[in-house]
Amino acid sequence: MIQQIHRKTIKSSITLKGIGLHSGKTVTLRLHPAEAGTGLIFFLYKGLSKVRIPVSLDHVVDTSNATTIGDGGSNRIQTIEHLLAAVHTLGITDCILEIDAVEVPIMDGSSAPFWEGIRSAGIQELEETIEPIRIANPMWVVDGDKYLVMLPSDELKVTYNIDFNHPLLRGQSYTTTLNENILSEDILPARTFGFLKDVEALQARGLAMGGSLDNAVVLTDDGYLNESLRYENECVRHKILDLIGDLAVMGRPFYGHLIASKAGHALDISLAKCIMSQVTGDELTKFKSKRVPLFSKKEAAR
Ligand SMILES: [Zn+2]
Structure with a gap:
């Protein structure tokens, strides 16, 4: 039986200011309460x-x-x-997001400031309900040696593996259940990360101008530039944060066991499209076909 979940919005408007990672300029983001059924809508000023x-x-x-x-x-x-990772963790389904620049402020590189901001505004449970997505069959997307799988499960879980060509990021993996407490304590504070050589190349092109040790974990050839990390395996935790934020674009709560290896935004969004393409009307767990589509950029390019 599909359990319904109450839609939620925020109790009062809040303003968050930060800098854009690429522009380096100040960005103002305002969140406003919205009626049930509004969804999440940005207004770009x-x-x-x-x-x-x-x-x-x-x-x-x-x-x-x-x-x-x-x-x-x-x-x-x-x-x-x-x-979106913070919005999803707090179960916010309806909210107006006003922004005055083309990038959401990077804040401290994690989702924690968004989570704290939304919590301080208060959460308003709405009368209307929403059906969470519970898949009936395994689904996956593949791109070479990268993959992202979702298995049916009554709870949200993740097993994530990253494997970068870096002494500290070879075979870092993490498995956890993702309820609201675990997300807010163990995942949302994990900061984005980048490699110093890439940052230098980006900045030479006028990108990542706002990037600094205040909002990213930066990796040198053999170590970290930051004095300390928030978690020993902060990078893989941030990848989980990205995955949850990307799947939140579906606009619905979801349950399943996510298994990811070397995935990223492209695979995350491909999996979300795969899931939503098979969701029919109100019967979210029944699929048109049992055949699972296989996504591969290389295959598609052929
Ligand atoms: Zn990220």
Whole structure:
């Protein structure tokens, strides 16, 4: 039987200010309460006008470095995943997100400031309910040696493995249940990470201008540039944060056992599309076909 969950919004509006990771400039993000059924909707302010960009898989336009949504034209908002991981953890289904720049502020590189901000605004449970997604069959997406699998489960769990060509990030893996407490304590505070050589290359191109040790874990050739980490395995935890934030674009609570190896935004969004393409109307656990599609960029390019 499908258990219904109450929709939620925030009790009062809040303002969060930070800098854009790429622009390095101040960004103001305002969250407002919304009626049941609104969903999560960004309004991008451009001078006196504003552009509406709903958070939905149909609006995802780029997954190369971060997850970016757009209006189909030139208007885009990037790096939505850290905010969405916090929104999802707190069960917020309906909220207006006003922003005055094309990237969500990076804050401290994690989801913790968003989580704290939303908690301070208060959570309002709405009368209306929403059906969580519980898949009936395993689903997966593959790209070479990278993969992301979702197995049926009554709870949300993850097994994540990263394997970078770096002495500290070879075979880092983490398995955990992901309830609200565990997400907020063990996953949301994990900061984004990058390699010093990549940061230098990006900054030479005018990107990552806001990136610093205040908002990222930075890896040198054989160690960390930061004095300390929040967790010994902070990087794999951040990958889990990204995964939850990306799957939150589906706009519904979800349950399942996620198994990821070397995945990232592109596979996360592919899995979300795979799941949603097989969700039929109100019967969320019944699929049109038992055949599981296999996604591969290389296959698709052939
Ligand atoms: Zn991230």
